[in-house]
Each structure stands twice: as structure tokens, then as C-alpha cells.
Amino acid sequence: MQHIHNKSLLSFMVPNEKQGIAVTNPATGEMIGYAPISSEQSILDGIERASIAQKEWSAMPAKSRAALLHKWYQLLLENKQDLARLMTLEQGKPLAEAQGEVVYGASFIEWFAEEAKRTYGETIPAPSADKRLVTIKQPVGVACAITPWNFPIAMITRKAGPALAAGCSFVVKPSESTPLSAFAVAELAYQAGIPRDVLQVVLGESSRQVGGIFTSHPLIRKVSFTGSTQVGSILMQQSAHDVKRTSMELGGNAPFIVFDDADIDEAVAGAMASKFRNAGQTCVCANRFYVHSKVYDEFVAKFDAAVQQLKVGNGLEEGVTIGPVVSESAKQNIQALIDGAVEQGAEPVSELKALDGLFMQPVILKNVTHDMAIVSQEIFGPVAPIIRFETDEELIEMANDTIYGLASYFYSQNIHRVWKIAEALEYGMVGINEGLISTEVAPFGGVKQSGIGREGAKQGIDEYMDVKYLCFGGNK
Ligand code: SIN
Secondary structure, three states: OOOOOOHHHHOOOEOOOOOEEEEEOOOOOOEEEEEEOOOHHHHHHHHHHHHHHHHHHHHOOHHHHHHHHHHHHHHHHHOHHHHHHHHHHHHOOOHHHHHHHHHHHHHHHHHHHHHHHHOOOEEEOOOOOOOEEEEEEEEOOEEEEEOOOOOOOHHHHHHHHHHHHHOOEEEEEOOOOOHHHHHHHHHHHHHHOOOOOOEEEOOOOOHHHHHHHHHHOOOEEEEEEEOOHHHHHHHHHHHHHHOOEEEEEOOOOEEEEEOOOOOHHHHHHHHHHHHHHHHHOOOOOEEEEEEEOOOHHHHHHHHHHHHOOOOEOOOOOOOOOEOOOOOHHHHHHHHHHHHHHHHOOOEEOOOOOOOOOOOOOOEEEEEEOOOOHHHHOOOOOOEEEEEEEOOHHHHHHHHHOOOOOOEEEEEOOOHHHHHHHHHHOOOOEEEEOOOOOOOOOOOEOOOHHHEEOOEOOOOHHHHHEEEEEEEEOOOO
């Protein structure tokens, strides 16, 4: 770890597998270091301490909590290079993308530092003269989160920011594949003055074990999860027994639509950004492309020319734009979807090359039909299946024909069509002539089986607050 300059970021690391979990570099297979594992008892003790600390934390003026969050934000930015390098080492994404994620992740801390001061209640006109009605907002208590490997920092800060700003304490279990970034960002929070009991990072024996502890513990009042729909649904069921609040950011199957009146060059630029960010491993990645038959050949040719410019490799190397996929089983699943589509008549636009290790050659498949598994399943890899369509009606039906409803994208220059399609798409987020929609200032979240709740924006903090209604009677 000689390339990490601020050694305090690594102070959490443990020396061997007796005390920790080994983290490897997906680009090389090399072991990077050991992240600490907590016993069940110490996780339970941590939750008790989080509950005690939350009382004091929430009693602080919002302005004081905001000041500590601002400090944390500054430290995240000051340590951008080290955090990005650590992320590339354990996650594999290209260094420039990792730097972008540190800034993106930090933006949620800055945003919610500001929102902490704006958790306004309301006065309500009373139905009778003797009453005065008011609402106030209060933190839910101890919140917990389970976060994924694809955005090792941003998916933590997008939850920790609003939780801490609201006055909750927060216990997070990061992915076992990418825990180093999580512990490092927490270390900076402590350096900023956020108490260790208010923000805790824990790894247990397994995700299932920690998920079980979080969802069964009576002191946990909120469970937030980013990951698969299947696991999200289990966590919701487990959280139901004592009616915990939940926020779920789950799977996606984003359609990317190109109408015949689209600016094709812009559509290609948007497709590249949306499809190949993080090697196609984001919940909001374009999963399937629908292109009008009049512009199909032009779009495919230009898209392929852009894909040929991508460089696959170790994210620490200069010029690399596509890192490895997360695991051997992920690679096999992606390959099986490609093979199944090709068997059913899809055609790779350029030669399919098998790469070593966890690397995959980005590929466009043409002549794909809407009934193929590659269209209905979340690919989570650098593959772009392209389907031809003729009418808006047929297109809307195909685009909405999924259990998911997270992100969607379309390109058109016709204002009437833009409104019609934006309203017809059954998704929580719609990119219109835009392939990158994520920002801390807008509400991120899905409909249908893509989840419930919103992250970021002014809505994000409400996920960690209860509304309390106060009725003042006896007004003479
Ligand atoms: C995700 O893949 O879940 C997050 C992507 C984003 O925040 O843009």
C-alpha cells in the first residue's frame, strides 16, 4: 500500500486473516490487506452504543452537526487522490472514475450538511378556534445500512449524510469485496470530529448474519439497502416484524431509446456514458437499447466506433476506461447472457474476444429481440443489446415490460414526443437527451421492484425523520 500517502486512512487495517477479511485487487488477483471483522457480540454492543450516542448527537443544534459534516466533506476532498487509489485497488474501476466517485460521494455530505439546517415543520390552519396545529420533524433513531461494491464510497455517503444530518446515528456494513474505502471514509469522519459511536462501519461473518442482526435488533429503527431486488425483498420481510422503516435502492433494467428525430451523435455520447460507466456495473446503466429502424444502422455504426476506443485493463494504468468485472461468477453470468442471445440470432457488431482474468471486452449486439433473456435480465456488464422498433406505442409497451423501474433514457428533439414519452415511462428517473443523471441535488430512486424511498435531494433527509404532529388545545 505504498501509494497511499495519508497512512492514517489505513489505521483500521488488521495484520492477518485471524482478525480480518482479506481484500484482493480484481485486476491482478493480488491481496491488498485485511479489513477488521467484528464478532456478533461486538456488533450488538456497537448498536447499544449507537443508541446512547444518538441522544446526544440529535440534541446538538443542527448547525453544529452541519459544521462537522462540512469538515468531513473537506477532508474527503483533501484526500481525494488516496481514496481514489484505494478504491481502484479494491474495486477495479479506472482511476479517473474513482476520483469522480470520491467527489460524487463527498457531494452528498456537503449537500446534507446544508439540508440539516432545513428540516422544517409546518403550521396547519386548525378546524376550530381553540386549537393550534403544528408539525415537527425528528430523527428516527439508530439507522443502519448495507451497501454494495460497485460504488464503495458514494453509496455509503448517500445514506450516512442524510442520517447524520437528521440526527440519527448510523451503522453501515459495506461489501466484503470493498471494505477498505468504507473504513477509510469513516476514519476521515472521526478526524472531522464525528463521534465513533455515531458512525460505525462493521463487517461480520457474512452479509446474511449482519443483515439478520440489523433487521432483528429492536434499537434499529431504519434499514437502508442498495443491492439486488431479491435481497432487498428479504430485508424488507425481516424488517416487517417490528415495523422498521426501510429504504430500498434495488435492481434496474434501464431502456435507452433513440427516436428517429434524435441527434445521433449526442445519443451515442449518452449511450457510452450510461452503458460503460464502471464497466456496466451500475443499477442505472442502460441495459437494453431500442433504436428506431430509420436510424438503427447509423446509431449502431457510430456506437460501435466509439466502443472500439475503449481500453480494457488495470484501472491504475494510464488511459484505461474499462476495469474488471466484480467476480468470476459475474463474468460467467454475463457471458451466458451473450451466448444465449447469439444462439437466438443476435449478432456481435465486432469480433467477440475472450479476455483473461476478470476482464471482458465491451460488446454491442445487434438484431436483438425483446423476448431474449439479455433484455429482461439485469446484465451488470459491458454489453449493449440493441433492438429495432417502429412505433411509439410499440416502444412504450416494450420499455415498460419489466418488473423494474429505476432509470430510463431517451433521445428525441420533438418537444411533444419528449413530454409524451417522459410521462409514459414507468421509471423513477428519466434522462432526456442525457445519459448521466446522478447528482446529489436530485432524488435518486425507483418504482416497481426497483425499490422504495429516495436518496439525495431535499427528499433524502426525510427518509431518516419522523413527522410528529402537535395539537395545542385550550386556546381561549
Ligand atoms: C447504483 O448503481 O446503484 C448507483 C449509481 C449512481 O449513483 O449513479
